[in-house]
Every structure is written in structure tokens, then in C-alpha cells.
Amino acid sequence: MNELMEKVDVLLSELDKQECVVEIKKLNNKLLMNKELLDLIKEYRVTGNEEIKDKIISDELYSKYKHYENEVNFLILNIRSKLKVINDKKGCIK
Numbered sequence: 001m002n003e004l005m006e007k008v009d010v011l012l013s014e015l016d017k018q019e020c021v022v023e024i025k026k027l028n029n030k031l032l033m034n035k036e037l038l039d040l041i042k043e044y045r046v047t048g049n050e051e052i053k054d055k056i057i058s059d060e061l062y063s064k065y066k067h068y069e070n071e072v073n074f075l076i077l078n079i080r081s082k083l084k085v086i087n088d089k090k091g092c093i094k
Helices: 001-016 019-033 034-045 051-058 058-089
Strands: none
Touching: 001 019, 019 034, 019 058, 034 051, 051 058
């Protein structure tokens, strides 16, 4: 069990070094500090106004964040596919 925990720690360390992970953490902090953008997002959730959505999407910081979010999701999919090969099992395991 200790060996598994050590390997998980190594994996986490390697993930923290990935460019997409580093960047999304930075951008997340910047987004959380951007009160104007957060207010637009809150307003869009309530109203569903397409003009507000366009303002959010056109925000450069938000666009970069979404780009790196996709990169992180691809990284997760890659890890899951490799784990599936190791486990030789399909689907979710309960």
C-alpha cells in the first residue's frame, strides 16, 4: 500500500509540473480576483441573457482559462485511458 501511495505522490508531483495545470491555477486565481467578470457570470446564470454570455466569452482571461481547462481535461482522459489498460477493466468500477 505504501508503494501505491508513493506512486500517487509522484503522479501528483508530475501533474503539478504540467504547463496546463500551472497555467490554469494562475488563471483561476486571476479570475477569482476579477469582480466584474464574476458579476457577469452570476448575472448570466440568473438571466441567461445572450449579450452577457457574449461579453463573458469575449473576455481574454476567460478564453485562456477555458483553453487550459480543455487541456487539463485531455490530460485527465489520457490518464484514464492508461489506467484502463493497466486495470484491464471497462467503465466505472464500484
